[in-house]
Amino acid sequence: MTAQNPLLAVEGVETYYGNIIALRGVDIAVFEGEIVTLIGANGAGKSTLMMTICGNPQARKGRIVYAGEDITHLPTHDIMQRSIAQSPEGRRIFPRMTVMENLQMGALVTDGASFDADLQRVFDLFPRLKERQHQRGGTLSGGEQQMLAIGRALMSRPRLLLLDEPSLGLAPMVVKQIFEVIKELNREEGLTVFLVEQNAFHALRLAHRGYVMVNGQITMSGTGAELLARPEVRAAYLEGGRKEAAE
Known part of the structure; x- marks a missing residue:
């Protein structure tokens, strides 16, 4: 590098x-x-x-x-x-919140100006999350929860x-x-x-x-x-x- x-x-x-x-x-x-x-x-x-x-x-x-x-x-x-953003072991999403609410939580450390673009980026990477955006995190499959954990981390625009x-x-x-x-x-x-x-x-x-x-x-x-x-x-x-x- x-x-x-x-x-x-x-x-x-x-x-x-x-x-x-x-x-x-x-x-x-x-x-x-x-x-x-x-x-x-x-x-x-x-x-x-x-x-x-x-x-x-x-x-x-x-x-x-x-x-x-x-x-x-x-x-x-x-x-x-x-x-810095972390997707922790065991995913640790907010199970009672919807997919969209979880992603909004990830964006809290940003100024919000790029929220729509960041959300679209996550949905492009993980189309399943767009389909499930109104579903509670705790009802997702293990794989979907992992996608959500990574997506939530990406919403903070990490370096x-x-x-x-x-x-x-x-x-x-x-x-x-x-x-x-x-x-x-x-x-x-x-x-x-x-x-x-x-x-x-x-x-x-x-x-x-x-x-x-x-x-x-x-x-x-x-x-x-x-x-x-x-x-x-x-x-x-x-x-x-x-x-x-x-x-």
Whole structure:
């Protein structure tokens, strides 16, 4: 990438739950216009890193820099007003609100001037949401709820999109559609994406670069193609093997 400094830099971050360390000196860089993925087994610490970037929990050591600003100790609501949007694990839409109301909630951090254009953009990406716009979020299928979670994040016009396990629990056809949308947003609009995923195959095929996390530590990094070709990555994440990619 052409950017000299990362848009997002995680530097030596340690995060704890009480006295239990969850992240151990994590270093990650995401440059403008990249898709960067973090893969690892369930419980490796991937979602903890995503939550730490968003300020809850806060890093106990190290720092997180976004667009040249140290955001390590900012409260979550301040971080999310800096053109960062998150589609969290488990989707966490507002189930009693309609699709349209959920999307309106995503736009609250903007001035509203581009609401109609942003709404049309989301409906173009996810035509199903237009069909369901008056339906309550809680009545949607899992795949539709994931589309809504991403659409709600896009309504805030983010410079950096954080996606936490977008394929979790979804049918393969829906997973393919979600990943195609992420690819299109990056290719057509230059949107920077940091993607946390258990589905290593899809994530590494999509990403410019990737990192592997084991037990709260980054154990490997490289381009998506390089990591896909690594035998230890294939054994641990692509062929059903149980060997951790720690070496």
